[in-house]
Amino acid sequence: MSAEPSTEDLVADVFARDCTSRRALENVTGKWGGLALTALREGPYRFNALRRRVDGVSEKMLAQTLQALERDGLVKREVLATIPARVEYTLTPLGADVAEQIFGLIELIESRMPEVTAARADYDANH
Template sequence: MSAAGEGDHAYNPYTRSCPSRRLLRELGELWSVLVFGALYDGPLRFTEIARRVDGISTKMLTQTLRTLERDGLVSREYYTESPPRVTYALTELGRDLADVMDALEKWAVGHMDEVLAAREAYDAEHAG
């Protein structure tokens, strides 16, 4: 990560009005990370994503997919067959980000024991 003002980029998330802040907030959402993980290996139908992302509501999955589609990270393909079907897939831009999201997920899973131990130690020290 770079500190505010570093680099030659036009966007600086350390500046309040920078649109990259919204994107970072959206990408940091639990459901975005998990939907990315679900789509990592290829296109899926809505119900397949819902099955892979245990606990996500239909409303939240719809909202997450729309946001990711609006940002150009996920594509939605409608097939006019009987019955009609829709699939979702990572776009080229989304694939570029997918490895970063996958690394974040792997880091979280790989370090969960350490994080849980740190939380327990913190809570014990600050119990009052």
């Protein structure tokens, strides 16, 4: 396993193959990352409650997604001192900023669904 690059080695161009932020972008924009982050905008979630909120995600995929988002500093996993122990997930300040941007994109897409639906129908009719 290779070490993370130092800050001097960071490439700040997500289009560059060696861009150190590309993986973080993939974690955020993958099938489940954006949905998990957006759900966490609503407040802390326990694992199973978050899984119910993000309908369709498997237990394994949600666990992997949350782990990747935690590693990127977007999500905080907190083990609560209760009996039995509980785990809650919350957004970090960075995660809240990213989630806000994703939420804006979701709002835009949802508000423009009639156009998307029409474009799909047109495409399907011509291909």
